[in-house]
């Protein structure tokens with residue numbers, strides 16, 4: 224009896240530890256995005272894909288099952304989805320461990336899938352952040368101190384010719400305003416946070432840049448502005464996640480930035496150079512993914528929960544309440560199943576806010592894109608949760624092992 228109890232404890236400890244590890248080190252293998260009519264699309268939810276409809280319907284009912292052939296298996300961690308607004312297609316990255324660099328294309332009009340092959344060159348498909356530029360339909364990605372691009376043309380179905388990731392430049396991420404570009408400056412150890420607005424890539428969370436500032440890469444001129452731009456509010460210069468708010472037509476002008484500690488949601492307007500401070504997500508999860516429409520910021524947590532914050536660019540000025548998209552099932556079985564996270568677990572988000580042990584707010588109470596592109600990524604389930612579970616698992620495991628030792632003696 225004692226033996227069974229101890230065995231059970233040890234097993235429980237092992238399982239807890241495994242789950243916590245996965246949850247704490249990588250973003251979900253599911254992803255969320257929007258079509259051009261602002262229907263919320265949820266991919267890789269327990270082997271299925273869903274259309275949850277428009278925002279006014281998310282509170283109840285059931286989503287439409289849009290699962291069909293040719294879809295990726297969604298068996299890889301860190302899956303991300305991007306709306307190509309001109310084509311009404313969703314581009315899906317990191318969704319197939321067997322084809323880690325392939326880009327799966329979902330034609331949201333035809334409701335069909337194709338697979339675009341890619342030539343990676345030096346680009347590492349397991350270590351990057353990216354945005355899809357609205358006007359050019361080109362991906363820009365940062366990986367290991369290098370900026371890359373991949374031109375999707377106007378594809379809503381795959382082309383038989385592989386598309387290359389092109390080396391663009393070694394960006395200068397320094398705060399130097401002298402006007403001289405030093406390739407690679409301040410890129411060491413940088414965990415990229417890329418946010419798109421006005422065809423500019425905003426690099427956030429750079430340790431040497433003051434709070435409230437971003438380094439800007441101007442896509443149309445392939446040019447990194449030497450001096451950082453200030454956005455009026457001292458949002459922290461830490462790692463986090465970003466998602467651009469679409470407009471019904473034209474390029475995005477605002478993006479949301481959620482620091483890893485989930486303490487607030489900052490909405491940065493790159494026309495007025497101002498920042499609004501909205502409520503942080505109820506679920507604090509440094510690995511949550513985020514995606515935005517014209518009027519909502521959506522969070523997919525690493526535990527598979529989907530939450531949203533309503534946002535009206537004309538009238539929302541602060542605060543706000545996060546709610547669950549209760550229409551969608553939890554994507555529970557699509558957690559970052561793989562082990563890949565490994566060591567990354569230590570400080571997955573790099574310089575990110577030393578939040579991970581903090582706030583115990585793990586309450587599941589938390590209730591809670593389209594034309595010329597945008598970005599989005601991040602996960603939920605606060606580090607707090609992950610750490611908590613892991614510690615618990617570790618303790619239980621240790622206890623079990625110690626007890627086993629005693630028994631063996």
Ligand SMILES: *[C@@H]1O[C@H](CO)[C@@H](O)[C@H](O)[C@H]1NC(C)=O
Pocket residue numbers: 248249250300301317348349350563564567571
């Ligand atoms: C997933 O993302 C984490 C950091 O967010 C990174 O450390 C890890 O290498 C990524 N794994 C894969 C397989 O992309």
Ligand SMILES: *[C@@H]1O[C@H](CO)[C@@H](O)[C@H](O)[C@H]1NC(C)=O
Pocket residue numbers: 452493494495496
């Ligand atoms: C915002 O900053 C940019 C770059 O410094 C500048 O060109 C633009 O005029 C500013 N906008 C306003 C409204 O001040």
Ligand SMILES: *[C@@H]1O[C@H](CO)[C@@H](O)[C@H](O)[C@H]1NC(C)=O
Pocket residue numbers: 517518535536537
């Ligand atoms: C905000 O105002 C613009 C200009 O009046 C309008 O086109 C847009 O629909 C408004 N957005 C929302 C979400 O109400």
Ligand SMILES: CC(=O)N[C@H]1CO[C@H](CO)[C@@H](O)[C@@H]1O
Pocket residue numbers: 309357358472473474595
């Ligand atoms: C369909 C559409 O609005 N396309 C526009 C996207 O942005 C580019 C550059 O601003 C315009 O030239 C296109 O007309």
